[in-house]
Amino acid sequence: MTENAAPNNIEQDTMQNGVVVVEMVHLRKSFEDNHVLRDINLVLHKGENLVVLGKSGTGKSVLIKCIVGLIDCDYGSLAVFGRDISDLSDEELIETRRKIGFLFQSAALYDSMSVRENLQFPLRRQLHSIPKEKMNSLIKEALENVGLAKAIDKTPTELSGGMRKRLGLARTLILKPEIMLYDEPTTGLDPITGKEISKLILEVQHKYDTSSVIITHDMECARLTADRIVIIKDGMCEAEGSFDELRNSTDAWIRSFFE
């Protein structure tokens, strides 16, 4: 377990833990006087599930929105697949985003579209000349992966919270991203559905060899999915380690997350 994690040396880290797909060095982000991220140093390795914990309002969602370029950071560097996100042109940013999936807290489904159209949308935008048969088979596969094959002609408003989360996941996975960013994937769900979503995250990682950053307050989700956990406090990485290491920490504040 590492407390007050220091900046990593990417070359050394790559040799020890595998390819680094996301690297943040001295990342800072403020909204007027609110300094949300003060000094974040973090790496995500290929095929790894990294869980980020922290109290509400500590900037966990801001962190993953920075990774996908939805929010620009104020200071520091953020490299995705070895390239600094702030140096990318609009076209390069779109190309990078194609390799990143983002499951929003609210699932962010397009309410004016059916389940089928929600899945067609990213395919049509990204793979312009995709044949109809190929598109239908990809949609079918994506829905079967999340157990929603029968809901293909429903609208998002007809789905339950768990089904909406699964559909959001299917829409994200249909483009087979290399990095998955989950923003509180089990929030608002009952324990059983939450566990199903956690298992689905693991299945996705094994099936597509994705690297994931999972923001959660759900300790069961963290226990099931995490290869490594980072705890954020006051805009900095306060502690880092495996689930068991952090749960048995000598620091009472860190242990309080697991009680």
Place this chain on the structure above:
Amino acid sequence: MEPRIKIRSITRERIEENFLASVFGKFFIEVASLASFTLRFFKEALKPPYEFNELLKQSFLVGYKSFPLVAITGFIIGLVSTIQSRPTLVKFGAVSMLPAMVAISLIREIGPVITALIFAGKVGSGIGAELASMKVTEQIDAMQVSGTNPFKFLVVTRVLAATMMLPLLAVLADALGLLGSLVGVNLNGNVSASFYFLQVFQSLRFGDLLPAIVKTFFFGFAIGLIGCYKGYYANTGTEGVGKAANSAVVFGSLLVFIIDMIAVQITSLYQY
């Protein structure tokens, strides 16, 4: 006592200064932000790829679905203005001028403005609420993450659809308004349709029709742009959705009157 009064007076002045600075500051920030939004619209509208399918879909939603409301309103306005004008013209012995008077007022002013106001209420508020709710539920972020330019897909298509559809709706409202006027004339007399329309077209000049149509393009553009602007930059939360819809109608309608005032001034420069 004197220092106390002085302190109170200074404090009040400061409050007033800050208040005015805050009000004017907000106003100029809003104007600058809208100007930047408008420039971005032109930049994105001219840059390929073009969203033709979405533009067609939005044109259908904005135009076709507004048609019944505009048609009924146009017909009623024509009918009512004929019935209301008749007694005055009878008093002056100028009842034969009724078709010409209604046609000119309807085509030059009432038709385009009433259509634009209905359009602002129905389409402007709809666009504002839709985009604001998409923002609140992170759908715009989701679109951006999936590699789509949400400004081009959501804003450009809606503004263009509003700009193209409002003139068509205004022409339809004018036509149905004239039909309503024919019905109004026949409530107190017996005038054939051919005689009525002969009188109408004899009184109208091309100079009456063209500026009226041209200004509806600007009305449509303003309504679409304000609706998108208010929705796209809405505050998060359900309150933001309501505010976006409300201010889209208020500012859209206000802009319609301002544009109309400018258009009338420009038109009168050329006509007289």
